[in-house]
Amino acid sequence: MEFNSNFILGCSAIGAGLAVIAGIGPGVGQGIAAGHAAAAVGRNPGAKSDITSTMLLGQAVAETTGLYGLLIAIILLFVQPLVK
Amino acid sequence: MGYGTLLSQGADVDFMIHGVFSYQLFGQTLWITTTHVCALIVMLIIIGFCIAANRMLKHATEVPGGFQNVVELLVEKLDGMVSGVMGKQAVRFRNYIGTLFFFIFLSNISGLFGLRPPTADYGVTFALALMTFTLIRFNELKYQKLSGVLKGLCDPWPIWAPINIIGNLAVPISLSLRLFANILSGTAIMALIYTLLGKIALIWPAALHVYFDIFSGAIQTYVFCMLTMTYIADACGDGEP
Numbered sequence: 001m002e003f004n005s006n007f008i009l010g011c012s013a014i015g016a017g018l019a020v021i022a023g024i025g026p027g028v029g030q031g032i033a034a035g036h037a038a039a040a041v042g043r044n045p046g047a048k049s050d051i052t053s054t055m056l057l058g059q060a061v062a063e064t065t066g067l068y069g070l071l072i073a074i075i076l077l078f079v080q081p082l083v084k
Numbered sequence: 085m086g087y088g089t090l091l092s093q094g095a096d097v098d099f100m101i102h103g104v105f106s107y108q109l110f111g112q113t114l115w116i117t118t119t120h121v122c123a124l125i126v127m128l129i130i131i132g133f134c135i136a137a138n139r140m141l142k143h144a145t146e147v148p149g150g151f152q153n154v155v156e157l158l159v160e161k162l163d164g165m166v167s168g169v170m171g172k173q174a175v176r177f178r179n180y181i182g183t184l185f186f187f188i189f190l191s192n193i194s195g196l197f198g199l200r201p202p203t204a205d206y207g208v209t210f211a212l213a214l215m216t217f218t219l220i221r222f223n224e225l226k227y228q229k230l231s232g233v234l235k236g237l238c239d240p241w242p243i244w245a246p247i248n249i250i251g252n253l254a255v256p257i258s259l260s261l262r263l264f265a266n267i268l269s270g271t272a273i274m275a276l277i278y279t280l281l282g283k284i285a286l287i288w289p290a291a292l293h294v295y296f297d298i299f300s301g302a303i304q305t306y307v308f309c310m311l312t313m314t315y316i317a318d319a320c321g322d323g324e325p
Contacts, residue, residue, distance in 0.1 A: 053306075060307040064258055067265035074272065078100070 005083050012083075016076040022069025029062040099275035101205055123202040126190045169313040173320050177313070180219070184212065185309050192267055192301025195274065196293060201301075204267040206260065213260035216312045220255070220319045227323035259311060266304045270296030 037055035041048050075081065103115035137155045148156055162182050167174035191203040202208045224233055237248045274296060278285050 053310075056303055057307055057310050060262065060303060061311075063266075064262050067262060067269070070269055071261065071265050074268065 008082050009080070012076045012080065016073035019069045019072040019076065023066045026063045026066035030059045033058050033062065099200065099204075099271045101200070117205075118200050119202050119205040119208060122194060122199040123191070123208065125199060126187065126194055126202060129190060130186055165309070166313060169310065170317045170320075172324075173317055177219075177316060181309050181313060184312065185305060188212070188263070188308055189301065189305040192305060193297050195267075195271060195297045195301075201267050201271060203263055204271045206264050209260040209264040210256070212263075212308070213256035216259060216315065217256040219312075220315045223316055224319035227320050232321075255315065259308065263304050263308050266300055270300055 033055055037051050040051045044051075101117045101119055103117050104121060106113050106115045108114075136151070140151050140155065144152055159182075162185060163174070163178055166178040166181050170177060188203060191201050191208070195201045224236070228236065237245045239248060274289065274292065277289055277292065
């Protein structure tokens, strides 16, 4: 079956929108990490710099899965592999 | 192409890699792209800084002042960061980590100066991650010997080996994709704001630049160096340097 390229582009845009829903997971994860880091600073204010750097490292690693979704969205929108 | 391609052609959003000029090599057409040019500019800045620092250190004073202060602060902070993670292995790797740190950081913030960040090209970040991967595997082989490497692969049981191999191969991919996607998303969002909002985008995008270029760039530089150090220190185990 033949599809119009505009139809494919529209579907790609919907797909890109769905792909960035992957951002929910890292968002929740980073929030939990930041909350626990805040609790840790409250318990031990002396270790603030260590806690902050550990938190940032963990958050950046947790962010990776969300970035995979973003990459899919960017590829769908700008590289357009489905349009011939 | 259709007229529905607002984002790629219609509105002339400009954050893609462009070719500057092409040349022939062994029958292949190769391109010098904006990434090469921007990476060269970043390298020239670093080299200039290093030459200036070297000149200054030739007649360094006991009580540092001005430029010497800055250089000593940078070196001390980097040394502290590397030896905090790698312990006694730090001596061998602080050159590599320092180079990595300055190159990635200057590349990330080069978006502020109107360049296209070289790290927003997957070729650059994957090359950096491959260097790290080579160092990890080399040091693992050097310190744990072949038997240790094989034992590590068959960690709980030998049947786990394929999963461990995939896990090992995923390291450079996730390392490079993390840096690439972060910087690319910042570049894309800034390009969208400047082209699609046009004349409304005055002054206030500076706040976004602070986040996407400086904050995100610094965090990703730190994370890349930190993960590199952690992986290499893990591969070295507690062997003597």
